[in-house]
Amino acid sequence: MNVRRLAAVDMHGTRGTARRRRIILAEFLVGVVAMVALGIWLLASSSSLGSRAIGLWFTGAGLNYAPLSVHAIALTRSGALDAELTGVDIDRELRRYTVLQLWVFVPLALVVFAVRDALARRRAAQ
Incomplete structure (x- = not known):
């Protein structure tokens, strides 16, 4: 699971419109704030x-939107989204990540994936 690719594919959608990019960015940002606050x-x-368990779930699931938000903000720079998706079969990736985005509901899963990816990039750069 590549969290940056998930954000990029979600932001692009089927047509890659600027409107969709803004809507998805807003979804990610509101997801962090609203779910963590709740x-x-x-x-x-x-x-x-039971209520505390639900509170923990909302907090953990809401934190999954934090790495998505960080990547989405980075991908809003001019040409960044296109560069991320260069050579990618968008239709195939949309089908794949439509299923994989269910990981959002597993508390802290995307946070763990994002940290793992960052550590792997750091090791590769050394």
């Missing part, structure tokens, strides 16, 4: 174990 609120205000 999770923290549930953790702070709930007394039951």
Whole structure:
């Protein structure tokens, strides 16, 4: 799972319009803020174990939008998205990442994937 590629493919969609790029960036940013805020609120205000578990889930799932947001912001620079998707079969990648984006619902999964990718890039650069 490549989190940067997931963000790029999601931002491009089938036609690669500027409007879609803005909508997806907004989705990622709102996802971080809203889900983490709701999770923290549930953790702070709930007394039951079930509500706290849901609060933890919202917080962890919301944090998955943080690396997506970081990559989406980076990909908004002129030519960055096109460069990321050069030589990529967009239709194939859309089908593949449509399924893989379900990892967003696994708390902290995309955070772990993004850290793993960053460490691999760092080792490759050395």
